[in-house]
Each structure stands twice: as C-alpha cells, then as structure tokens.
Amino acid sequence: MVSLTTNFKALAFSASIFMVFVFFPFINKPISLQTNFIHLATPPLSQQPNDATNISHLVFGLVGSTKAWRYRKSYTESWWRPNVTRGYLYLDTPPTQDLLPWSQKSPPFRISDDNTKLLEETKHVAPIMVRMVHAVIEVFREEHENVRWYIMGDDDSVFFVDNMVDVLSKYDHTKYIYIGGHSECITSNQAFSYDMGFGGAGLIMSYPLAKMVQKNIEDCFRRYPYLTSADHILMTCVNDFGVSVTSHQGLHQV
Ligand SMILES: *[C@@H]1O[C@H](CO)[C@@H](O)[C@H](O)[C@H]1NC(C)=O
Numbered sequence: 001m002v003s004l005t006t007n008f009k010a011l012a013f014s015a016s017i018f019m020v021f022v023f024f025p026f027i028n029k030p031i032s033l034q035t036n037f038i039h040l041a042t043p044p045l046s047q048q049p050n051d052a053t054n055i056s057h058l059v060f061g062l063v064g065s066t067k068a069w070r071y072r073k074s075y076t077e078s079w080w081r082p083n084v085t086r087g088y089l090y091l092d093t094p095p096t097q098d099l100l101p102w103s104q105k106s107p108p109f110r111i112s113d114d115n116t117k118l119l120e121e122t123k124h125v126a127p128i129m130v131r132m133v134h135a136v137i138e139v140f141r142e143e144h145e146n147v148r149w150y151i152m153g154d155d156d157s158v159f160f161v162d163n164m165v166d167v168l169s170k171y172d173h174t175k176y177i178y179i180g181g182h183s184e185c186i187t188s189n190q191a192f193s194y195d196m197g198f199g200g201a202g203l204i205m206s207y208p209l210a211k212m213v214q215k216n217i218e219d220c221f222r223r224y225p226y227l228t229s230a231d232h233i234l235m236t237c238v239n240d241f242g243v244s245v246t247s248h249q250g251l252h253q254v
C-alpha cells in the first residue's frame with residue numbers, strides 16, 4: 001500500500017512534469033523563459049571557483065552617537081579590523097576633542113546627512129530612527145564597488161566577521177535577500193513581527209536589495225511616518241518590495 005501510494009505520487013509528479021514540458025511551449029511563450037535558460041547555463045557567480053565571498057565583499061554601516069562613542073567604541077574595536085573590514089561609523093555630530101585624533105582601531109567615521117528637510121516634509125515621528133535607516137543611502141553612496149552584502153549595525157553590535165563571511169557565502173548575493181534574526185524576547189516578536197530582522201543582531205541586505213532600498217527609502221519614510229523603530233521601518237520598506245526576511249538562527253541581538 002505504501003509503495004503503491006509512493007508510486008502513485010511519483011506517477012503524478014512525472015505526469016505534472018510531462019504536462020509542463022508538453023503544454024508550456026503552447027502557453028504564450030514568455031520571453032523570460034528564454035532568459036532563464038540562458039541564466040541557468042552559467043552557474044551563479046558564487047559557485048564559480050576563486051570567487052567565493054570574502055571579507056572584502058562585506059560593508060558595515062554602523063550608526064552611533066558622539067556622546068556615547070567613548071563608552072561604546074571598545075565593543076566595535078573588539079571585532080573591527082582596520083584597513084580590512086569595510087564600512088563607516090555614522091555619528092550625529094562631529095567628534096569632540098577627546099575623541100581626536102580618531103583612533104586607527106575604529107572604523108572611519110562620517111557625520112550623518114542632515115535630514116531636516118526630509119523630516120519636515122514627512123513629519124516623521126522618529127527623527128533618530130530616520131537617521132539610522134537613512135544610513136543605508138549614505139553607506140551605499142560611499143561603497144558600492146565589489147560589494148555583495150551590506151550589514152547595518154549599532155555602535156555596540158559585536159560581529160563575528162569570519163562567521164558572517166562563511167554564512168553569507170552560502171547565500172546568493174545576486175538575489176534580493178534580507179537576512180536578520182528574531183528577537184530573543186517573544187513579546188517583541190509578537191508586538192512587531194516574526195518576519196522582522198531585529199536591530200543589534202545586524203540587518204543584512206544583498207547588494208541588489210540595498211541598491212533598491214537606498215533608492216526608495218525616502219518614499220518609505222513618507223508612507224510610514226508613524227513607525228517608531230529603525231528595524232521596523234526597514235522591514236516594512238523591504239516587504240513593500242515583495243522581499244521577506246530570511247531569518248538566520250544564530251544571529252543574536254546581544
Ligand atoms: C576577495 O575576492 C576577490 C575576488 O572576488 C579578490 O579580488 C580579493 O583579492 C579577495 N580578497 C581577500 C581579502 O581575500
């Protein structure tokens with residue numbers, strides 16, 4: 001009986017394949033079908049030899065504040081590799097004298113764009129959150145050559161960079177991918193969404209997705225001026241493009 005069911009399933013499956021192959025050519029022949037076949041003929045970039053994802057393909061956008069940096073920089077300097085890891089720390093105001101000269105062990109800093117006009121126009125309720133998400137535009141503007149992944153983090157996020165390279169190399173960076181971690185706090189997942197990447201754990205976007213986000217994020221601020229957290233804004237905007245989170249177990253918010 002079991003084998004009969006199995007055979008029947010196998011038969012049904014091959015029948016459906018047969019139907020696809022036999023009947024598909026008669027359905028309106030979409031152009032994209034041909035493109036797909038061409039695409040399949042060349043393996044995706046990541047599977048070609050000598051083109052594995054390495055540390056140089058990752059760009060970090062870290063958002064912090066000048067006031068807190070002196071207490072937080074040791075978190076970042078614990079994992080940041082000067083002249084190896086790519087990216088920037090975005091500060092709200094120019095660094096104060098005690099932070100200068102800027103530590104070589106810290107990521108290079110930038111001052112966040114002035115969003116005053118955007119805030120006036122959108123009447124967004126959470127200016128600091130707008131600044132955090134706006135950093136996607138700013139980091140993309142500076143670093144977009146040979147980038148596969150953008151990782152947005154906080155000034156006290158701790159990343160295990162080699163592990164990230166390993167994990168990210170398994171995903172296809174040429175697709176629209178948004179990777180994040182659930183919250184460790186169940187209530188937060190319920191309040192926000194189980195489909196949200198929570199900040200702190202790092203919000204990871206493939207190059208094509210980040211490109212689309214930076215182009216459209218200001219419209220998202222206009223559409224959702226009432227959202228009060230950066231990770232929620234990002235999720236909502238990414239979802240609007242039809243991309244949902246790839247939840248990666250092991251990304252922790254700690
Ligand atoms: C990373 O890979 C690129 C090729 O995509 C290569 O040119 C570069 O030298 C590699 N960098 C490191 C640090 O291995």
Ligand SMILES: *[C@@H]1O[C@H](CO)[C@@H](O)[C@H](O)[C@H]1NC(C)=O
Binds near residue numbers: 082104
């Ligand atoms: C990083 O590179 C700059 C010049 O490109 C150099 O001045 C600096 O010493 C380097 N830092 C480290 C820690 O290697």
